Amino acid sequence: MQALYAQLLVGLINGSFYALLSLGLAVIFGMLNIINFAHGALYMMGAFVAYFLLSLFGLNYWWALFIAPVVVGIFGMILERTLLKWLAGLDHLYGLLLTFGIALIVQGVFQNYFGSSGLPYAIPDQLRGGMNLGFMFLPVYRGWVVVFSLVVCLATWFLIERTRLGAYLRAATENPTLVRAFGINVPRMITLTYGLGVGLAALAGVLSAPINQVRPLMGADLIIVVFAVVVIGGMGSIMGSIITGFALGVIEGLTKYFYPEASNTVVFVLMVLVLLVKPTGLTGRAA
Amino acid sequence: MTATRPGSAAAAGGGTILDVKNLEAWYGESHILHGMNFSVNAGEVVTLLGRNGAGKTTTLKSIMGILGKRTGSVRFNNRELIRLTSDRIARLGIALCPEERGIFASLDVRENLLLPPVVREGGLSLDQIFELFPNLKERLKSQGTKLSGGEQQMLAIARILRTGASFLMLDEPTEGLAPVIIQQIGHTIARLKKEGFTILLVEQNFRFASTVADRYYVVEHGKVIDGFSNAELPANMDKLHGYLGV
Numbered sequence: 304m305q306a307l308y309a310q311l312l313v314g315l316i317n318g319s320f321y322a323l324l325s326l327g328l329a330v331i332f333g334m335l336n337i338i339n340f341a342h343g344a345l346y347m348m349g350a351f352v353a354y355f356l357l358s359l360f361g362l363n364y365w366w367a368l369f370i371a372p373v374v375v376g377i378f379g380m381i382l383e384r385t386l387l388k389w390l391a392g393l394d395h396l397y398g399l400l401l402t403f404g405i406a407l408i409v410q411g412v413f414q415n416y417f418g419s420s421g422l423p424y425a426i427p428d429q430l431r432g433g434m435n436l437g438f439m440f441l442p443v444y445r446g447w448v449v450v451f452s453l454v455v456c457l458a459t460w461f462l463i464e465r466t467r468l469g470a471y472l473r474a475a476t477e478n479p480t481l482v483r484a485f486g487i488n489v490p491r492m493i494t495l496t497y498g499l500g501v502g503l504a505a506l507a508g509v510l511s512a513p514i515n516q517v518r519p520l521m522g523a524d525l526i527i528v529v530f531a532v533v534v535i536g537g538m539g540s541i542m543g544s545i546i547t548g549f550a551l552g553v554i555e556g557l558t559k560y561f562y563p564e565a566s567n568t569v570v571f572v573l574m575v576l577v578l579l580v581k582p583t584g585l586t587g588r589a590a
Numbered sequence: 591m592t593a594t595r596p597g598s599a600a601a602a603g604g605g606t607i608l609d610v611k612n613l614e615a616w617y618g619e620s621h622i623l624h625g626m627n628f629s630v631n632a633g634e635v636v637t638l639l640g641r642n643g644a645g646k647t648t649t650l651k652s653i654m655g656i657l658g659k660r661t662g663s664v665r666f667n668n669r670e671l672i673r674l675t676s677d678r679i680a681r682l683g684i685a686l687c688p689e690e691r692g693i694f695a696s697l698d699v700r701e702n703l704l705l706p707p708v709v710r711e712g713g714l715s716l717d718q719i720f721e722l723f724p725n726l727k728e729r730l731k732s733q734g735t736k737l738s739g740g741e742q743q744m745l746a747i748a749r750i751l752r753t754g755a756s757f758l759m760l761d762e763p764t765e766g767l768a769p770v771i772i773q774q775i776g777h778t779i780a781r782l783k784k785e786g787f788t789i790l791l792v793e794q795n796f797r798f799a800s801t802v803a804d805r806y807y808v809v810e811h812g813k814v815i816d817g818f819s820n821a822e823l824p825a826n827m828d829k830l831h832g833y834l835g836v
Contacts, residue, residue: 467704473696474705481692484654485706486680486753 314556537584
């Protein structure tokens, strides 16, 4: 039983990263119509910014949690302004190729300077240790990651589905031309939206640094699974990507317990099944 | 709220508020407007008439700045718009109610209504809007596209009345609607005119247009080919039937 709970926890942790990343992808896809293959590289940059902040400036984890998403978000907005904006109106394939190219360049640069092995990033003092819950031992940091990710996901959902700013965003996703004709600076909104999605990826990177170490290819490994999650959940649905992210993490964890051989492929098997039955994904709208 | 609306009849002294000269516009590769010339005075209701495909909707869109390419001159309150983007044009006090209504499916009625930002003072309050369109008040929580066609049209008009824009462009507001709703929209336009709004209307329903308009321009092949006032209408009926093919 202990092992089952342990795998469930691992599943929830992975689910947290899936949810944060697929949420950012969904927001970006909705507004920019770009399948952001650079997402994994930006997630990795978040972790590296946390590492630099600590090693070069002595700024700890709590600072990183705030600064890394902002720094990487600004980097993302520069990418959008200089490169991605030229893709407006073109086929999805162009965005996919461009962002894939950006990912390769960013990862290549980091690999050149830091190699492929991981750099350590310590768990902050306040979150060390663990709690005995009776039925299992819960490392505090892991519990924190799950709870904090959930809070960030729900806050993002609230921002998009329940606020004025979110209404602009949803409307501009549907009909950017008309929203602009109402007097809203849509190009600026697109840039900020990309920054938001990228910031979420960087935040996930910081959260992951103490668990998975800081590696140039940490995002490349993760992003393939995240895209499967997005395909299963359906592009463009905010709540759908949150729920699918957590659920698939848990399913993966359960598979590790019941049938470990399939744990690396279960997400892709589910993706195939969902595509066969409902090609737009579980919560997706038809294009 | 009546006479002091900025850019309204009182503010402009009833002079020309919109002056369109040699306006040409393109949809991608196809050249749609071939030198439109017309003007609208403050406080007027002016209707563009013409057959399908004559370029009426394109004219409204290019005034609003939402077509890729346009040349010539569009002056609003003596300010040149031809190089401005649509968000900046909207902020000068021009609002468009598009033909397809543009109600957002992912927004509820309240969100749709509150979507266009207030660009200047003098817009209608929500209470005044609900007085004009009582149906909307009942349906605030509904998804925007769950409304009936008439209600969607009312919502599309209502949301641009809040913004303080004094120059409204309505593209076929009666299209596909029941007579009783057309009548309600007619009353609304008359009321808006009384309150100092200037309205540029595109309408296929000539009988409807004749109940609300002060002046008419006839558009054919992307050009204004004729124009007359409501008083000159009886004398021009035969000619008009010829233009419109009715």
